[in-house]
Amino acid sequence: MTEGAAQRHLRALVRDIPGFPQPGIVFKDVTPLLADPLGLASAVELLAELARPFEPDVVIGAEARGFLLGPALACALGCGFALARKPGKLPHTTVRAEYQLEYGTDALELHATSIAPGARVLVHDDVLATGGTALALAELVRAVDAQVTGFAFLIELAFLGGAERLAPADVRSVLRYSGD
Secondary structure (H helix, E strand, O other), X not given: XXXXXXXXXXXHHOEEEEOOOOOOOEEEEOHHHHHOHHHHHHHHHHHHHHHHHHOOOEEEEEOOOHHHHHHHHHHHHOOEEEEEXXXXXXXXXXXXXXXXXXXXXXXXXXXXXXXXXXXXXXXEEEEEOOOHHHHHHHHHXXXXXXXXXXXXXXXXXXXXXXXXXXXXXXXXXXXXXXXX
């Protein structure tokens, strides 16, 4: 399947859920994509193609949706995966970053030893909206003296300006929605 055909297939599998998690939000539901074997394989393959030039040692993803494709992406890139979780869920010494969501606030924690100092880290999540989660992940990477080499997302909601908040970093996405 060509890259364009794969992207069209993925776009057809992403379901819009209006009013979730609150009125005015149109949630991009990737569960149909994950349930489709070709869609899942294509998503991982296209993400890996976008991210390979970053040459990461580690992919970092946020609970819970960053865990959906992040480990598979790390395998495809031949590197490790570091998980950032909600506060209080990790049993060892952690670093913490608080951030704003498009509809509230939250925080993430990372085991302080999950990423080696100086490691090259790819920040990944399923959706880039306002950039709050991605900025928090980058803050965690810097807190352990590692380097963010780039950002890779399955979906970018470009109309929310997340990529601009991450500038001047290199931000890549498989599917880009410019307005809904």
